[in-house]
Amino acid sequence: MNLPAPKTDFSDPSEYFGFLQGVFQGAADLAGGALDRFYRIGGKLVRLSFAGPALIPKITPAWEHVSAPSGKPASLTLKLWDTASTGVKMPPPPWETQYWNPKGEIPEFCTEDIFTAFMHGHDALNVLNLKSHVGFFWVRNSEHIPYYETSSPLRQLMHVWSRSIGLQMVHGAAVGFKTGGVLLTGKGGLGKSTTALQCLMSGFDFVGEDYILLENHSSPVAHTLYSSAKLNADSLSRFPELAPLIHNKKRRPEEKALALLWPSFSAKMVSSLPIKAILVPFVTNQASTYCEPISTVECLKALAPSTLAQLPGADPRTFFGLSALAKKLPAYRLYLGNELRKIPQCISDLLLTL
Amino acid sequence: MSQPNFFKINAPQVISETIDGETIIINLESGNYYSLNATGGEIWNRFREGLSTDEIVALFQQRYSLGSRDVEGRLADFTGELLKENLISRLESPPPRTVSGGEDLNAGVSKEFETPRLQKYDDMQDLLLLDPIHDVDETGWPVSKQVGA
Numbered sequence: 463m464n465l466p467a468p469k470t471d472f473s474d475p476s477e478y479f480g481f482l483q484g485v486f487q488g489a490a491d492l493a494g495g496a497l498d499r500f501y502r503i504g505g506k507l508v509r510l511s512f513a514g515p516a517l518i519p520k521i522t523p524a525w526e527h528v529s530a531p532s533g534k535p536a537s538l539t540l541k542l543w544d545t546a547s548t549g550v551k552m553p554p555p556p557w558e559t560q561y562w563n564p565k566g567e568i569p570e571f572c573t574e575d576i577f578t579a580f581m582h583g584h585d586a587l588n589v590l591n592l593k594s595h596v597g598f599f600w601v602r603n604s605e606h607i608p609y610y611e612t613s614s615p616l617r618q619l620m621h622v623w624s625r626s627i628g629l630q631m632v633h634g635a636a637v638g639f640k641t642g643g644v645l646l647t648g649k650g651g652l653g654k655s656t657t658a659l660q661c662l663m664s665g666f667d668f669v670g671e672d673y674i675l676l677e678n679h680s681s682p683v684a685h686t687l688y689s690s691a692k693l694n695a696d697s698l699s700r701f702p703e704l705a706p707l708i709h710n711k712k713r714r715p716e717e718k719a720l721a722l723l724w725p726s727f728s729a730k731m732v733s734s735l736p737i738k739a740i741l742v743p744f745v746t747n748q749a750s751t752y753c754e755p756i757s758t759v760e761c762l763k764a765l766a767p768s769t770l771a772q773l774p775g776a777d778p779r780t781f782f783g784l785s786a787l788a789k790k791l792p793a794y795r796l797y798l799g800n801e802l803r804k805i806p807q808c809i810s811d812l813l814l815t816l
Numbered sequence: 817m818s819q820p821n822f823f824k825i826n827a828p829q830v831i832s833e834t835i836d837g838e839t840i841i842i843n844l845e846s847g848n849y850y851s852l853n854a855t856g857g858e859i860w861n862r863f864r865e866g867l868s869t870d871e872i873v874a875l876f877q878q879r880y881s882l883g884s885r886d887v888e889g890r891l892a893d894f895t896g897e898l899l900k901e902n903l904i905s906r907l908e909s910p911p912p913r914t915v916s917g918g919e920d921l922n923a924g925v926s927k928e929f930e931t932p933r934l935q936k937y938d939d940m941q942d943l944l945l946l947d948p949i950h951d952v953d954e955t956g957w958p959v960s961k962q963v964g965a
Contacts, residue, residue: 555956
């Protein structure tokens with residue numbers, strides 16, 4: 463379906479936001495009405511409203527662990543549609559193409575209240591109104607949603623929204639016990655996921671392994687966001703118990719395996735944990751695993767750049783928020799030995815001292 | 817004496833923190849991040865306060881009883897690195913004076929003059945460069961190569 467010739471000279475991002483509401487409504491009407499799903503994230507009710515079923519299996523699997531009943535007003539409503547299944551084409555973008563930037567933000571359509579980004583890779587338009595707490599997510603074709611988006615869906619919108627309610631999305635993992643846990647951080651490939659999964663297998667409570675939400679009050683708390691784990695071939699061989707949980711069984715060679723940990727590990731998946739320390743993993747060739755204290759700046763070097771580089775909307779507020787967290791918590795380099803079973807013991811020993 | 821040199825930190829895309837004498841700088845645009853040793857961190861924060869290079873040289877000369885050429889050369893090299901990394905810009909006129917908030921600029925200061933050093937980390941580039949070169953479709957929306965492939 464082609465909409466009437468669209469207005470393309472939106473001078474005000476809020477005017478464009480209103481226009482998108484009409485495009486979504488057209489798609490939902492053609493699909494026979496919106497399909498709603500509800501989730502409890504960071505203590506808030508989030509409503510995903512889909513124009514037709516096509517995007518649901520691409521967006522919702524990693525959120526099944528926080529599925530919630532409907533009925534109450536949502537703190538955030540995200541409206542999602544694709545062109546291929548609804549037939550509703552998206553009118554041309556109202557900004558100049560030179561404004562595409564590497565992280566996808568569209569600066570001329572970002573204001574204090576409205577965030578606009580176009581995510582390259584899966585080619586998704588993300589628009590969020592922080593005043594009305596309503597956002598839009600559009601892609602041409604749900605089949606173009608890559609496995610990593612299914613692993614951590616809508617993370618750009620979640621990042622901007624969560625910050626508006628006092629939570630900071632962090633590229634990191636969180637595991638521990640009800641009395642206290644650790645935040646594992648650092649760029650990919652340094653053992654963060656392996657450590658988190660090994661702890662899960664050893665009976666630790668598990669909040670997340672790639673992205674989590676941090677509440678940086680006097681006692682920082684990590685909140686769960688996704689129930690997924692991404693594994694390369696090495697990791698998959700280390701954790702054969704995760705093989706039945708792989709979502710993308712027919713994946714391409716360049717794709718990681720996406721394991722959905724819920725409901726198999728539901729007994730150990732918790733909605734939140736108090737965080738007592740920040741650990742920066744580092745792989746060694748030694749047998750044993752041990753921790754050594756590091757400075758706040760060393761910790762910040764692991765914590766801040768990977769979060770800032772990956773999340774559109776990350777700005778000085780994000781950096782100084784992460785810095786405040788790093789100043790508050792003790793930080794350690796976690797030297798990972800090749801006897802994986804000993805890693806959880808090292809972390810629980812450390813937690814006993816904090 | 818040469819004209820005093822003033823510099824400004826290229827905020828808001830360049831952000832930094834000095835904690836316990838160590839400084840981290842992040843360039844939000846490039847994704848590169850940096851650490852400075854204590855002397856480098858002090859110079860960085862003196863630039864932020866609006867001091868000229870001449871004033872910083874005088875400060876170090878007084879503290880370490882050094883000749884001005886010795887300090888000037890090392891400060892010029894360091895400033896050149898900061899300029900090359902687009903972390904600071906030269907100013908035509910003196911900026912307003914400010915006082916650095918919170919951090920103790922003397923923390924970590926050694927008894928002998930330490931050459932200021934900038935350590936660069938560019939390992940986030942691979943994340944930013946995930947952005948593929950794209951074409952646009954007939955309506956003007958970008959089409960990523962891996963999506964269209």
